Amino acid sequence: MKAPVRVAVTGAAGQIGYALLFRIAAGDMLGPDQPVILHLLEITPALPSLQGVVMELNDCAFPTLAGVVATDDANVAFKDVDYALLVGARPRGPGMERKDLLEANGAIFGPQGKALNAHAKRDVKVLVVGNPANTNALIAQQNAPDLDPKCFTAMVRLDHNRALSQLAEKTGSHTTDIKKMTIWGNHSSTQYPDIHHATVNGKAAMSLIDQAWYENDFIPTVQQRGAAIIKARGASSAASAASAAIDHMRYWAQGTTEGDWVSMGIPSDGSYGIAPGVIYGYPVTVKNGKYEIVQGLAINDFSRARMDATDKELREERAGVEHLFAK
Numbered sequence: 001m002k003a004p005v006r007v008a009v010t011g012a013a014g015q016i017g018y019a020l021l022f023r024i025a026a027g028d029m030l031g032p033d034q035p036v037i038l039h040l041l042e043i044t045p046a047l048p049s050l051q052g053v054v055m056e057l058n059d060c061a062f063p064t065l066a067g068v069v070a071t072d073d074a075n076v077a078f079k080d081v082d083y084a085l086l087v088g089a090r091p092r093g094p095g096m097e098r099k100d101l102l103e104a105n106g107a108i109f110g111p112q113g114k115a116l117n118a119h120a121k122r123d124v125k126v127l128v129v130g131n132p133a134n135t136n137a138l139i140a141q142q143n144a145p146d147l148d149p150k151c152f153t154a155m156v157r158l159d160h161n162r163a164l165s166q167l168a169e170k171t172g173s174h175t176t177d178i179k180k181m182t183i184w185g186n187h188s189s190t191q192y193p194d195i196h197h198a199t200v201n202g203k204a205a206m207s208l209i210d211q212a213w214y215e216n217d218f219i220p221t222v223q224q225r226g227a228a229i230i231k232a233r234g235a236s237s238a239a240s241a242a243s244a245a246i247d248h249m250r251y252w253a254q255g256t257t258e259g260d261w262v263s264m265g266i267p268s269d270g271s272y273g274i275a276p277g278v279i280y281g282y283p284v285t286v287k288n289g290k291y292e293i294v295q296g297l298a299i300n301d302f303s304r305a306r307m308d309a310t311d312k313e314l315r316e317e318r319a320g321v322e323h324l325f326a327k
């Protein structure tokens, strides 16, 4: 067994938290030889409920669970953490405008960015799941001036996995037969799931499907999947979101496989003509805990228009929250 690492999870008493904590504690995220100390952050009124979750975590007697800290203080929650999964966010309520949502989340992700800046390990890996995930990640990053901006990422892995599942079903294959799937841009309905570079059992994905299915079925299904689940379940995706968060962190920590890549929301460096600084879904490879954008992909006009549309949405979201950035 290795020395334990510290993993913070915010919104730990919520529904994603309930699907996520037990898998992290069981070793699904960092491996069966990596003990974890969980740092769980909740708002004060949710602490009794969180205590119940802690009781259940202990009752599992996981070999890889080395301790649990449960708190309503971000300074305690982020102390010396190696990983931080920021799940807790303000959901959109009735009559709330997007602007109100961004403002409410600024009040969460600004202070959490500051607390990470003050207390987390200098190479902390931060994943923002709470919506609007990309712009919440930007707010946290912009309040953590002493951390490398690349420490902050947002989750588009659920979209990536949804795209794998849709393409596998259409082509009668398994998700593991598919390589080089890409989600460009925002975790929102403007995201662009791109299969131009994907292969299914080594064959170009685009040669196995027709353009009409791609345009009228695949893309909108992936873009609208979150809304479809809310409609069907009466609550937003939880187990699949938790599973995607595990995948995002596992690949970031352990690396991508040769000949394949994953999609991560990361700070744009201007690659592919995207506005520098916005947290944009890119295809990335990972080695030794560092991600790199896959370069040199051919982008046709169809893709260009969609990549630009989701970039535009992210630039607009950024313009709406710039007043929340640390001066």
Ligand SMILES: NC(=O)c1ccc[n+]([C@@H]2O[C@H](COP(=O)([O-])OP(=O)(O)OC[C@H]3O[C@@H](n4cnc5c(N)ncnc54)[C@H](O)[C@@H]3O)[C@@H](O)[C@H]2O)c1
Pocket (backbone or CB within 6 Å): 010, 011, 012, 013, 014, 015, 016, 017, 041, 042, 043, 046, 087, 088, 089, 090, 091, 108, 128, 129, 130, 131, 132, 133, 155, 156, 158, 159, 187, 236, 237, 238, 241
């Ligand atoms: N990126 C994605 O792919 C994706 C997918 C699904 C859901 N989500 C988002 O994830 C978020 C969480 O979803 P959920 O279903 O678990 O919601 P939930 O309402 O069940 O749980 C959220 C929890 O966060 C807590 N919380 C609120 N403010 C907090 C704060 N300042 N610090 C710590 N905890 C805080 C709440 O008390 C609650 O327990 C939502 O924003 C949802 O939209 C993102």
Ligand SMILES: O=C(O)C[C@H](O)C(=O)O
Pocket (backbone or CB within 6 Å): 131, 158, 225, 226, 227, 229, 236, 237, 241
């Ligand atoms: O909460 C939502 O809007 C949906 C969620 O982000 C999802 O993709 O399932």
